[in-house]
Amino acid sequence: MDETWLRSLLGAVASGAVPVENAVAELRQLPYVDLGFAKLDHHRALRTGVPEIVFAQGKQTDHLLAIVQELARTGQNVLCTRVSAAQAEALAALWPAADYHALSKLWFLPQRPIAPTGLGTVVVACAGTADLPVAEEAARTAEYLGSSVERIVDIGVAGLHRTLAAAPRLRRAAVVVVVAGMEGALASVVGGLCGRPVIAVPTSVGYGANFQGLSALLTMLTSCAAGVTVVNIDNGFGAGYTAALINRGLPSAAVPASLAGAGSPQPTASAVEPTP
Numbered sequence: 001m002d003e004t005w006l007r008s009l010l011g012a013v014a015s016g017a018v019p020v021e022n023a024v025a026e027l028r029q030l031p032y033v034d035l036g037f038a039k040l041d042h043h044r045a046l047r048t049g050v051p052e053i054v055f056a057q058g059k060q061t062d063h064l065l066a067i068v069q070e071l072a073r074t075g076q077n078v079l080c081t082r083v084s085a086a087q088a089e090a091l092a093a094l095w096p097a098a099d100y101h102a103l104s105k106l107w108f109l110p111q112r113p114i115a116p117t118g119l120g121t122v123v124v125a126c127a128g129t130a131d132l133p134v135a136e137e138a139a140r141t142a143e144y145l146g147s148s149v150e151r152i153v154d155i156g157v158a159g160l161h162r163t164l165a166a167a168p169r170l171r172r173a174a175v176v177v178v179v180a181g182m183e184g185a186l187a188s189v190v191g192g193l194c195g196r197p198v199i200a201v202p203t204s205v206g207y208g209a210n211f212q213g214l215s216a217l218l219t220m221l222t223s224c225a226a227g228v229t230v231v232n233i234d235n236g237f238g239a240g241y242t243a244a245l246i247n248r249g250l251p252s253a254a255v256p257a258s259l260a261g262a263g264s265p266q267p268t269a270s271a272v273e274p275t276p
Contacts, residue, residue: 031043033070035066035067038066038067040071045076050145050241051074051078053079053081054068054080055081056082056087056107057081057082059087061086064080064091065090068091068095069094072109072111076111076112077108077110077112077114077144078108078111079109080107080108081137081237082105083100083107084105087107088107091107097109097110098110101140103133103136104137104236106144108144115146118146118147118148118174118247119174119248120247121147121148121172121173121247122139122147122148122149122174122175122177123149123150123151123152123169123172124138124149124150124152124177124179124243125170125176125178125179125186125190126153126178126179127154127156127157127180127182127186128181128182129154130205131181131203131205133236134203134236135177135179135201135236137240138177138179138201138237138239139151139177139236139240141236141237141240141241141244142241142243142244142247145241147243147244150169152169156180163189163193170193171194171195175196176190176196176198176199177198177201178198178201179203180201180220181204181206181213181216182215183210184200184202184216184217187200187223187225187230188220188223188224188225188228189225190225191225191226197227197229198227198228198229199229199239199242201230201236202214202216202219202220202230202232202233202234203233204233204234213233213234214233217230217232229242
């Protein structure tokens, strides 16, 4: 339920097209719907401009299906992260038109067009091809939130000439997401090459002393390059989400719901009840 939907409902009530009782029934779902095992935040799009996004890892399949069903019922687009192949198969049985990207483990149900909200381009650069799953999670998240994304692959500092060759493309970005494992030095180098916000994502790629990404995390946190901020290990989603927010360049209160897209459905005279 985004601002467009709410304004449409209030307008329909003002014009007499929707009875007050029906509007109250629809608004009763705000701020959340209690499914017993989960409380879904339908109010989030009104507060932040983006509907609730589902973290699928560790969820029971029946719980995941019920959550997606409730979110989809509102007519908004639905994004799930860290979706396993088995979960994706179960989701596909109910929503065959949805898109599942196995590499990034993102599942996306498009119900409305994605409204472009980015003022520029988000560049997602990764050090090596082993970092691609996290890089794609970041890139696709930013795209689903309305940003134009450019990908730059395999420019790790072990071949510094490759990094330097990408510098013109990095400088044209509005914001850069840098994904790197091993020692994680790429973020500092990129931060020194371009005057753009850099969101560094340490990955768990590396040998034993990498400590499943901890060494890259500490390297990025102690970067001497100004303008580098860091998200958690393997958190491509968080980086892509933040990059999309920066790329909007607008106060949060003025930003439309990009996941909801344009053309929110008009409320009907009969109230929509939650799916059992």
